[in-house]
Amino acid sequence: MPKVTIDDITIEVPEGTTILQAARMIGGDVVPPAMCYYSKLKTSGGYCRTCIVKVEQGSAKDPRPMPKPVASCRTTVMDGMVVRNKTSQEVLEARAGVVEFLLINHPLDCPICDQAGECHLQDLGYEHGKVETRYEFDRREFEKIDIGDKIQLHMTRCILCYRCVKVADQLTDGRVHGVINRGDVAEISTYIQNSIENDFSGNVIDVCPVGALTDKTFRFKSRVWYTKPVDAHCNCDKCSGKVRLWYKGEEVLRVTARKDKYGEVEDWICNDCRFNKKKTSDWVIEGPSKVDRHSVISANHYDNLKVLKATVDRQQLALPHGEKVGLGKGALDPNNIHGKH
Amino acid sequence: MGKKLLLEHVDVPGINTLSVYRQKGGYRALEKALRTMTPEAIVEEVKVSGLRGRGGAGFPTGMKWSFLAKPEGVPRYVVCNADESEPGTFKDRYLMEKIPHLLIEGMIVSSFALGAKTSFIYIRGEYFYVARILEAAIAEAYEAGLLGKNILNSGFDHDCYVQIGAGAYICGEETALLESLEGKRGNPRIKPPFPAVAGLYSCPTVVNNVETIAAVVPIVNDGGAAYAAVGIGKSTGTKLISASGHIKKPGVYEIELGVPVEEFIYSDEYCGGILGDRKLKAVVAGGSSVPILPADLILKTAAGEPRLMSYESLADGGFASGTMLGSGGFIVMDETSSIVKNLYTFTRFYHHESCGQCSPCREGTGWMEKILHRILDGDGTMKDIDLLWDIQSKIEGKTICPLGDAAAWPVASAIRHFRAEFEEYVRKGHSIKDVKHYYTTQGLPEPAYS
Numbered sequence: 001m002p003k004v005t006i007d008d009i010t011i012e013v014p015e016g017t018t019i020l021q022a023a024r025m026i027g028g029d030v031v032p033p034a035m036c037y038y039s040k041l042k043t044s045g046g047y048c049r050t051c052i053v054k055v056e057q058g059s060a061k062d063p064r065p066m067p068k069p070v071a072s073c074r075t076t077v078m079d080g081m082v083v084r085n086k087t088s089q090e091v092l093e094a095r096a097g098v099v100e101f102l103l104i105n106h107p108l109d110c111p112i113c114d115q116a117g118e119c120h121l122q123d124l125g126y127e128h129g130k131v132e133t134r135y136e137f138d139r140r141e142f143e144k145i146d147i148g149d150k151i152q153l154h155m156t157r158c159i160l161c162y163r164c165v166k167v168a169d170q171l172t173d174g175r176v177h178g179v180i181n182r183g184d185v186a187e188i189s190t191y192i193q194n195s196i197e198n199d200f201s202g203n204v205i206d207v208c209p210v211g212a213l214t215d216k217t218f219r220f221k222s223r224v225w226y227t228k229p230v231d232a233h234c235n236c237d238k239c240s241g242k243v244r245l246w247y248k249g250e251e252v253l254r255v256t257a258r259k260d261k262y263g264e265v266e267d268w269i270c271n272d273c274r275f276n277k278k279k280t281s282d283w284v285i286e287g288p289s290k291v292d293r294h295s296v297i298s299a300n301h302y303d304n305l306k307v308l309k310a311t312v313d314r315q316q317l318a319l320p321h322g323e324k325v326g327l328g329k330g331a332l333d334p335n336n337i338h339g340k341h
Numbered sequence: 342m343g344k345k346l347l348l349e350h351v352d353v354p355g356i357n358t359l360s361v362y363r364q365k366g367g368y369r370a371l372e373k374a375l376r377t378m379t380p381e382a383i384v385e386e387v388k389v390s391g392l393r394g395r396g397g398a399g400f401p402t403g404m405k406w407s408f409l410a411k412p413e414g415v416p417r418y419v420v421c422n423a424d425e426s427e428p429g430t431f432k433d434r435y436l437m438e439k440i441p442h443l444l445i446e447g448m449i450v451s452s453f454a455l456g457a458k459t460s461f462i463y464i465r466g467e468y469f470y471v472a473r474i475l476e477a478a479i480a481e482a483y484e485a486g487l488l489g490k491n492i493l494n495s496g497f498d499h500d501c502y503v504q505i506g507a508g509a510y511i512c513g514e515e516t517a518l519l520e521s522l523e524g525k526r527g528n529p530r531i532k533p534p535f536p537a538v539a540g541l542y543s544c545p546t547v548v549n550n551v552e553t554i555a556a557v558v559p560i561v562n563d564g565g566a567a568y569a570a571v572g573i574g575k576s577t578g579t580k581l582i583s584a585s586g587h588i589k590k591p592g593v594y595e596i597e598l599g600v601p602v603e604e605f606i607y608s609d610e611y612c613g614g615i616l617g618d619r620k621l622k623a624v625v626a627g628g629s630s631v632p633i634l635p636a637d638l639i640l641k642t643a644a645g646e647p648r649l650m651s652y653e654s655l656a657d658g659g660f661a662s663g664t665m666l667g668s669g670g671f672i673v674m675d676e677t678s679s680i681v682k683n684l685y686t687f688t689r690f691y692h693h694e695s696c697g698q699c700s701p702c703r704e705g706t707g708w709m710e711k712i713l714h715r716i717l718d719g720d721g722t723m724k725d726i727d728l729l730w731d732i733q734s735k736i737e738g739k740t741i742c743p744l745g746d747a748a749a750w751p752v753a754s755a756i757r758h759f760r761a762e763f764e765e766y767v768r769k770g771h772s773i774k775d776v777k778h779y780y781t782t783q784g785l786p787e788p789a790y791s
């Protein structure tokens with residue numbers, strides 16, 4: 001079994017393991033952020049470039065360093081490989097660059113976005129990005145598209161991670177959506193707004209790292225941090241029936257798959273479980289979900305809200321037309337934002 | 342006169358037809374290969390020749406061929422990259438248009454050497470009429486028994502198809518080309534696996550440029566050693582150069598590698614000097630992707646040696662003072678040209694052609710274009726120049742395919758060598774619009790920048 005050293009920690013891993021998987025085996029700070037890789041989706045990864053690391057030594061046999069940073073999610077470990085992630089200033093700089101690229105055309109409308117609080121781009125920005133934006137031009141905008149009556153696509157927020165395309169490819173028959181156009185006007189589309197109609201289409205919502213694909217049955221019902229996740233199951237003939245219910249008071253506001261600490265679903269769920277079973281009596285309750293630190297819904301994730309507010313304020317001020325989204329007194333009060341919409 | 346290995350008969354009337362091509366010794370290499378050589382022997386000759394890929398990267402062709410995986414019972418493919426979309430490059434078109442059979446012969450010989458029963462020529466959509474020329478040549482070859490079953494009674498079967506692209510630069514990147522050829526969206530693949538292991542339809546595939554494949558014909562005819570005797574050092578053989586810009590005689594020239602750059606620009610055999618005998622300002626030596634060099638550095642290396650038209654000499658000094666031979670798109674700019682405007686045009690191109698898969702290239706190319714547009718408009722700041730530098734450095738080396746690098750290098754080199762010109766744009770502010778550049782000095786309308 002090959003041995004790999006990441007940020008001075010050595011681990012033995014099975015043949016064929018990627019650097020990212022090896023880092024996840026070590027855990028903690030050593031793990032590079034991954035916005036497009038998804039272990040449950042074949043051929044995912046390689047696109048976003050947030051997981052780039054430096055390979056200081058290729059292998060024991062060929063100790064030369066790799067000339068360029070590599071995508072850790074798509075690079076296989078070799079015996080004797082030495083990798084730098086957090087311990088390389090070069091990697092941190094390059095990653096901050098990638099984060100900046102992902103954000104320059106992002107609307108930064110977190111205050112009115114349903115994904116806020118469980119958005120990987122928010123986490124990425126706070127953990128790996130810089131506070132200021134250097135982008136002074138108009139941001140890219142798209143019209144919202146309804147994909148059927150349950151899913152909404154807001155391309156403006158999409159980071160083109162290709163995960164939803166792969167879900168449709170690998171989980172469902174006859175994919176009807178994909179990427180059209182190219183470059184920075186590329187978009188996820190059903191082209192002529194065909195709806196995605198099949199039993200597993202709802203999973204695109206769970207894999208979307210940002211608020212581009214959202215559950216219309218949940219839209220604007222609540223901020224996620226005011227809901228309480230509870231694990232539950234049912235006897236379903238289409239899927240595993242293992243879900244997470246998101247309660248506000250007695251009411252189930254939404255149903256999602258259960259996600260692990262990397263934000264990946266544990267089991268895909270069918271649309272019936274996701275959209276149609278919103279009563280407690282539909283489910284066998286297992287108990288409160290363990291929520292990973294990787295989300296603002298875990299307590300004290302961003303303990304200094306003032307800093308957070310100041311950052312958001314500054315980013316808002318940097319918007320080109322002075323259009324402020326949901327700012328002002330009590331801007332971060334979700335009820336306020338909700339009402340504003 | 343330099344030796345011509347590819348274009349010797351280019352001016353012979355009717356050379357595009359099979360009969361004239363054969364009169365001039367055409368398909369001799371195919372006969373020799375099928376009747377007297379083993380596939381391994383051909384690969385060996387290509388290795389000995391020192392031929393390097395003419396599509397831009399300059400990778401040794403013999404080595405690429407020897408990497409081709411040969412699992413039992415799995416077809417192998419040869420794919421010719423005729424997508425030629427790099428600004429400043431138009432040599433493949435010339436070759437295919439004038440002597441289509443040279444490419445067809447090269448395809449059959451290469452396919453025999455690599456054990457491919459099927460080959461494809463992937464040609465850019467804008468070369469529609471060239472595709473027709475190739476198809477006519479292929480039809481003639483079938484008729485003469487040079488393609489199809491049991492070619493020249495050798496027992497070797499081969500079919501060659503022409504596939505027309507839809508006009509995307511990115512489909513020249515070999516894995517995007519393969520995706521497009523398979524009928525999919527032309528996105529570059531994430532490597533590994535490399536095409537030599539899993540290429541077209543996941544089968545082992547060799548992708549080579551038009552000129553590379555054509556060069557196999559003289560290599561088989563005269564032997565690898567004879568080919569290697571032409572040229573200089575590791576830059577063996579001849580190279581087609583697409584010369585354009587402010588020169589008296591733009592066109593496609595076949596040069597022996599190693600010709601001094603100065604001779605290439607000024608001698609009557611090649612470009613014939615600068616238009617209007619003005620002063621040379623800069624050269625982009627290998628297609629829009631390679632670093633631009635100012636006159637002094639393109640004529641002489643930083644060490645003061647004469648710069649030669651070869652892979653090594655053009656790269657001498659690294660990116661600090663050198664460039665690359667690339668695809669051989671040689672763009673000459675005289676003293677009236679504006680580096681900033683030219684860079685804007687290139688950057689706009691890369692922005693337009695990015696496939697959008699990876700974030701640095703998707704977002705960074707558009708950002709650079711916007712900043713350059715602002716500088717050109719007289720609204721730039723000194724900070725914009727540093728910002729441009731920083732953006733290109735965050736794209737370079739961090740993308741899936743080399744288009745990201747190709748977008749970054751022109752920006753980096755223009756700032757490295759012509760920073761003063763960017764600063765002048767910033768200082769002049771809006772009055773920069775009154776500064777005369779080539780178009781205005783020639784009394785031509787300025788192109789619209791939008």
Ligand SMILES: Cc1cc2nc3c(=O)[nH]c(=O)nc-3n(C[C@H](O)[C@H](O)[C@H](O)COP(=O)(O)O)c2cc1C
Binds near residue numbers: 393424
């Ligand atoms: C963005 C991009 C565009 C390219 N366009 C072409 C092209 O039009 N023609 C070509 O021969 N090679 C092109 N290449 C290089 C090919 O990827 C590949 O290296 C080449 O076809 C290999 O052939 P060779 O070894 O004979 O040069 C391009 C590469 C990139 C990254």
Ligand code: SF4
Binds near residue numbers: 158159160162165209
């Ligand atoms: S819609 Fe979401 S899942 Fe799909 S590509 Fe965009 S960001 Fe990724």
Ligand code: SF4
Binds near residue numbers: 696697700702742744
């Ligand atoms: S570098 Fe640009 S063209 Fe190449 S894969 Fe990435 S986005 Fe596409």
Ligand code: FES
Binds near residue numbers: 046071
């Ligand atoms: S997670 Fe590796 S490139 Fe996106």
